[in-house]
Amino acid sequence: MRNLRTMLDEIDKRLLNALQQDAHLTAHQLAETLNLSPSQIGRRRQKLEADGVIRSYTAQLDPRRLGLSVQGFVQVHLGTHGPEHSRSFARLVATRAEIVSAWTMTGDADYLLRVYCEDLPALNRLIHEVLLPHKAVSRVHSQIVMDQLKRDGPLPT
Amino acid sequence: MRNLRTMLDEIDKRLLNALQQDAHLTAHQLAETLNLSPSQIGRRRQKLEADGVIRSYTAQLDPRRLGLSVQGFVQVHLGTHGPEHSRSFARLVATRAEIVSAWTMTGDADYLLRVYCEDLPALNRLIHEVLLPHKAVSRVHSQIVMDQLKRDGPLPT
DNA sequence: GGTGAAATCTACCTAGG
DNA sequence: CCTAGGTAGATTTCACC
Numbered sequence: 001m002r003n004l005r006t007m008l009d010e011i012d013k014r015l016l017n018a019l020q021q022d023a024h025l026t027a028h029q030l031a032e033t034l035n036l037s038p039s040q041i042g043r044r045r046q047k048l049e050a051d052g053v054i055r056s057y058t059a060q061l062d063p064r065r066l067g068l069s070v071q072g073f074v075q076v077h078l079g080t081h082g083p084e085h086s087r088s089f090a091r092l093v094a095t096r097a098e099i100v101s102a103w104t105m106t107g108d109a110d111y112l113l114r115v116y117c118e119d120l121p122a123l124n125r126l127i128h129e130v131l132l133p134h135k136a137v138s139r140v141h142s143q144i145v146m147d148q149l150k151r152d153g154p155l156p157t
Numbered sequence: 158m159r160n161l162r163t164m165l166d167e168i169d170k171r172l173l174n175a176l177q178q179d180a181h182l183t184a185h186q187l188a189e190t191l192n193l194s195p196s197q198i199g200r201r202r203q204k205l206e207a208d209g210v211i212r213s214y215t216a217q218l219d220p221r222r223l224g225l226s227v228q229g230f231v232q233v234h235l236g237t238h239g240p241e242h243s244r245s246f247a248r249l250v251a252t253r254a255e256i257v258s259a260w261t262m263t264g265d266a267d268y269l270l271r272v273y274c275e276d277l278p279a280l281n282r283l284i285h286e287v288l289l290p291h292k293a294v295s296r297v298h299s300q301i302v303m304d305q306l307k308r309d310g311p312l313p314t
Numbered sequence: 315g316g317t318g319a320a321a322t323c324t325a326c327c328t329a330g331g
Numbered sequence: 332c333c334t335a336g337g338t339a340g341a342t343t344t345c346a347c348c
């Protein structure tokens with residue numbers, strides 16, 4: 001059967017939408033919402049997991065309650081673009097827990113980092129004692145999140 | 158007792174770390190990893206949920222398998238900054254499923270949007286037919302994600 | 315920290331298109 | 332032959348001790 005059947009019907013989409021909001025919904029609860037039997041809900045969920053549509057189930061934490069009061073984005077420009085410098089920078093990114101996401105982008109910035117820190121001094125230490133000293137980094141530009149209008153919404157299905 | 162006891166000990170931190178990676182770990186599995194009894198694991202988890210440290214449990218989907226091949230960030234600059242224009246723009250953001258996150262930032266950009274679209278034309282339609290026509294928006298700058306080095310890592314605990 | 319009842323998941327089985 | 336619905340055994344959770 002493979003993953004040729006990657007087509008998602010309307011019920012799959014509503015199922016994914018529900019699970020994106022609450023991963024602990026039971027098959028029974030989902031069944032009455034989606035007008036299907038609990039058996040079929042379980043079957044569809046297993047298939048979506050096996051196909052890799054559902055990658056994992058994770059707990060969403062409140063950064064504030066963890067003492068992470070500063071959230072921001074850091075644009076990093078590399079001075080030297082050799083592959084070994086890039087890999088070295090990628091390793092640095094991987095080892096720092098404050099950097100929760102990292103992307104390479106089109107346009108002016110080489111990397112965009114999403115960071116969580118306990119306070120502003122911690123963010124400044126990250127920038128001046130970790131990022132800037134790296135041999136491949138030429139300059140960085142950071143922006144602090146002031147307010148979050150929309151938070152990690154579900155992916156559109 | 159309230160939330161005065163917001164202090165997290167070492168076991169809480171490891172528990173949160175584990176649940177950030179797999180929300181379906183059972184109390185029994187967590188117990189043997191953390192060298193504690195299943196009862197205490199369940200009790201700690203309930204407390205962390207009640208205190209709001211754990212906000213929710215969600216399914217993480219693979220955007221590619223949903224047909225969302227383009228991921229990007231859009232910086233939006235407002236021309237007029239009145240409160241009613243801001244609220245109008247916030248409503249627009251809330252209604253568009255492609256916009257999964259939105260922040261107000263320090264620095265030059267008024268808003269930063271994280272978007273998922275099925276292809277580049279869809280992103281261009283979002284920009285030119287949805288964002289730019291809005292009366293409060295003066296200009297936008299979009300960057301496409303080329304590669305994701307680090308993906309939605311767990312919050313540092 | 316441990317125990318037991320209630321609920322849940324999953325694999326297997328049966329029916330219908 | 333494929334998809335939907337139902338049932339039994341094992342597992343998990345949660346309130347109580």
